[in-house]
Amino acid sequence: MLWQGTIRSVFRGAICTAGLALVLVPSLFAQVSGYAFKEMGPINKKSSILSKVGISQRLNEQLPLNLTFTDETGRQVQLASFFGAKPAILALVYYRCPMLCSEELEGLVSALLMVDEKPGRDFNILVVSIDPTEGTDLAASKKAYYLRRYGQPETASGWHFMTGTQPNIDALTSAVGFRYTKIPGPDGKLTQFAHASAIQIITPQGKIAQYYMGVEYSPKDLRLGLAEASDNRIGSPVDNILTYCYHYDPATNTHSLIVARVVQAGGLLTVLILGGFMFLMFRKDVKDARQAKASQPTATKVNG
Numbered sequence: 001m002l003w004q005g006t007i008r009s010v011f012r013g014a015i016c017t018a019g020l021a022l023v024l025v026p027s028l029f030a031q032v033s034g035y036a037f038k039e040m041g042p043i044n045k046k047s048s049i050l051s052k053v054g055i056s057q058r059l060n061e062q063l064p065l066n067l068t069f070t071d072e073t074g075r076q077v078q079l080a081s082f083f084g085a086k087p088a089i090l091a092l093v094y095y096r097c098p099m100l101c102s103e104e105l106e107g108l109v110s111a112l113l114m115v116d117e118k119p120g121r122d123f124n125i126l127v128v129s130i131d132p133t134e135g136t137d138l139a140a141s142k143k144a145y146y147l148r149r150y151g152q153p154e155t156a157s158g159w160h161f162m163t164g165t166q167p168n169i170d171a172l173t174s175a176v177g178f179r180y181t182k183i184p185g186p187d188g189k190l191t192q193f194a195h196a197s198a199i200q201i202i203t204p205q206g207k208i209a210q211y212y213m214g215v216e217y218s219p220k221d222l223r224l225g226l227a228e229a230s231d232n233r234i235g236s237p238v239d240n241i242l243t244y245c246y247h248y249d250p251a252t253n254t255h256s257l258i259v260a261r262v263v264q265a266g267g268l269l270t271v272l273i274l275g276g277f278m279f280l281m282f283r284k285d286v287k288d289a290r291q292a293k294a295s296q297p298t299a300t301k302v303n304g
Contacts, residue, residue, distance in 0.1 A: 120158025
């Protein structure tokens with residue numbers, strides 16, 4: 001019957017809508033969250049700020065392991081001390097970042113909670129500040145916070161929050177292909193940074209094995225990346241869909257968040273495919289219902 005076909009169409013439409021939500025919602029929230037607090041705008045490729053910001057994927061690049069940084073305890077450590085036996089996850093951030101860096105580290109913690117590998121036992125986490133003015137106390141407080149968020153204090157030996165001098169920061173960011181630039185803070189002083197967001201997987205030999213862009217990371221990909229890096233295998237380049245931090249507008253003396261991601265063209269394609277499928281299924285159900293109705297024998301009134 002026609003009404004049955006319509007119900008089937010509605011049911012199929014609901015399934016398609018649910019599928020669409022599953023496809024699009026992760027895309028909307030995978031890069032940033034809390035949009036009520038953020039202003040989005042188009043990425044201006046001609047921006048003098050953005051021309052200095054980005055990530056060049058330098059797979060198989062050897063990190064300068066002779067560089068020395070200060071860890072959260074105030075101890076001077078060489079990068080080489082974290083390598084040789086296990087891989088590492090490297091995150092370049094700055095601890096006073098008002099938005100993006102905390103989301104990057106939150107995303108990393110969320111992914112780590114869903115993998116079996118543990119910091120300290122299977123890999124190290126190296127968080128390095130790109131701001132040479134940040135000190136040990138700030139690094140220590142950040143480590144305490146994210147270790148608490150992870151909820152497994154026994155892994156503390158695998159978390160390393162470090163600060164460093166400008167030359168060492170420059171050498172490390174250059175090797176990773178991490179480009180950033182200073183921008184004015186609310187007080188007009190150059191105290192903030194425009195930068196992109198990504199984490200890197202480093203092999204036990206200290207070579208870059210994989211990049212993961214954005215601020216949320218697939219546990220499955222993270223697990224695979226760590227496994228491959230453990231064997232000193234180098235991964236493949238990933239789509240360079242960058243998550244940016246802040247754009248400073250000198251005309252208004254305010255910051256606005258540059259679009260946190262480039263929405264994949266596949267999202268539009270998915271909408272078109274699902275919409276077309278729903279339309280065709282609805283037409284087919286209506287046609288079948290009409291044919292079934294037409295094939296039913298016409299009732300004949302019999303006079304008694």
